[in-house]
Structures are given as C-alpha cells and as structure tokens.
Amino acid sequence: MRTLVKNKSGFTLVELLMAMVTGIIVLAGIYAAFNSQQKIHTNESQVVDAEQNVRAAAHFMVREIRLAGMDQTGNAGAGFDIAGPHSIRFTLNFRGDLPVLPGVPPTPDGDVLDEGEDISYRFLAAVDTNADGIADAGATQLTRSVYDYNIVPNDFTDYTLAEDIHAIGFAYAFDDNGDGELDYWAYDSDGDGNLDWDNDTNASLGFTVNFDRIRAVRVWILARTRNPLRGYSSLKNFTVGNKVIKPNDNFKYRLLTHTVKCRNMGL
Numbered sequence: 001m002r003t004l005v006k007n008k009s010g011f012t013l014v015e016l017l018m019a020m021v022t023g024i025i026v027l028a029g030i031y032a033a034f035n036s037q038q039k040i041h042t043n044e045s046q047v048v049d050a051e052q053n054v055r056a057a058a059h060f061m062v063r064e065i066r067l068a069g070m071d072q073t074g075n076a077g078a079g080f081d082i083a084g085p086h087s088i089r090f091t092l093n094f095r096g097d098l099p100v101l102p103g104v105p106p107t108p109d110g111d112v113l114d115e116g117e118d119i120s121y122r123f124l125a126a127v128d129t130n131a132d133g134i135a136d137a138g139a140t141q142l143t144r145s146v147y148d149y150n151i152v153p154n155d156f157t158d159y160t161l162a163e164d165i166h167a168i169g170f171a172y173a174f175d176d177n178g179d180g181e182l183d184y185w186a187y188d189s190d191g192d193g194n195l196d197w198d199n200d201t202n203a204s205l206g207f208t209v210n211f212d213r214i215r216a217v218r219v220w221i222l223a224r225t226r227n228p229l230r231g232y233s234s235l236k237n238f239t240v241g242n243k244v245i246k247p248n249d250n251f252k253y254r255l256l257t258h259t260v261k262c263r264n265m266g267l
C-alpha cells in the first residue's frame, strides 16, 4: 500500500512560493537599480555628446570669425557682407589665384575670391523656412558655407559644422562715439548692408551703421540632445540673439555664447 510520507528534506508548496516571490522581488530590485543606472548613463552620455558637438563647432566658428576682414594687402575689401541676427557672412584675403605648393606660404592677392575667403555660418533656408534662427524641425545642422568662385555658376559649398542645433543668433558691436569702447550690440534687420537694430533693446538704433565699423561679434548657439531624455523636462529659458527661447519638451539644451573680437576690422 502506498503511503504518503512527508519528505523532510524537500520544500512545501508554500516554501517554494515564498522562495519564488522573494526571488522575484530581488530581481525586480536589481532590474530597477540597473534601469535607473542605465537611464542616468544614457541621459548623461547624450548630454556629453551634445556638449562636445556644440563646443567643437563653436570653437571652429569663433576662430574663423576672428579672422573676418583679414587682408595684408589692405585693398581686397575684406569684411562683413551679411551681419544678420541669424546668419553671418564675411571675407578675408589670405591667398591668391594659384594653387599653393606644399611648404610655400600662400601669397594674398588683391581680392577675396579665392578658395576659403568668403565664409558664411547659417541655417540653410530649407530647414529654417521663416528665417527666425530656430530650426523648423526642432533641431538641424549648423552649416558653414564657403562661396566658391571657381565653380560655374558660382555658388555656396555647404559643410555641416554641427548637428542637433536648435537655434543660432548673432549680434555685432561697434564703437559709436569713437572712444575705443564698444557701445552697441546691433544687427542688420532688413539686409540692406547697414546695422540698424539694437539687439539689447530690440528697437531701432535710430541711425544706421556701416559694416566697416563692426569690431566684435557675439555668437549664440543653442544645441540640444539628439533624443528626448527619459524623465527629463526642459524648463529653462535661453536668450539667443534677439529672442528668448523657452523649450517645452524632454530634450536637454545647452547654450554656448561667445564674444569674438575681430582683430582685423578697423585697421
């Protein structure tokens, strides 16, 4: 006859269930800790990526804007062509028509029509259709455009300087009373080749200023993370040139501002 004997060395169903439940709780705890670590890690690496991206772009751009108007010959007419609130175009004269041989320093000629002498920084019109300096799709490329006089028809060659840029802004300083101190930060609001709008008061200057009098450029670049961050809400306001931007989403934003003295202007 079969007898039911309790196996002392085994587990009862209750013990087994308790062990399973305990196991699940422990695993859930480990998962939660891992998940939150993972989340922090993903968020942090995205922020680091965004910062490196925008820093490198700003560094390059600042270095080049500093050279605006550079011209050893003094008669190439180098300087600013566009001094807009969201785009800049400037020239420098540092080389001539002929290809430069390796090891031979370039000899500037009397124009700003050679390779790399006519530079713009901007959002392309297709990605900022209303030209307000804010990427239509939330983020876009900051483009460095080089006007190329060696191709027919002459046109810009565009290079992506940085991705994930939300907004860009520029303002230009000049010394109004000639005492050597910069007095206004302004920009050309109507594209007629004269500064006319005060960036700080957002009102007309009341007079116009030739681009030759620009002595410094201020640059704002507002970058954001490539993807929204889990569990993050953007609450800050950012001043970018002539506007205050208030993102309302889950991206993390990083604003870089640089003031660039244009050493070659006003020589």
Ligand SMILES: [Ca+2]
Residues within 6 Å of the ligand: 092, 093, 094, 095, 096, 097, 108, 109, 110, 111, 112, 113, 114, 117
């Ligand atoms: Ca030249």
Ligand SMILES: [Ca+2]
Residues within 6 Å of the ligand: 127, 128, 129, 130, 131, 132, 133, 134, 135, 136
């Ligand atoms: Ca836009």
Ligand SMILES: [Ca+2]
Residues within 6 Å of the ligand: 175, 176, 177, 178, 179, 180, 181, 182, 183
């Ligand atoms: Ca002054």
Ligand SMILES: [Ca+2]
Residues within 6 Å of the ligand: 187, 188, 189, 190, 191, 192, 193, 194, 195, 196
């Ligand atoms: Ca104007």
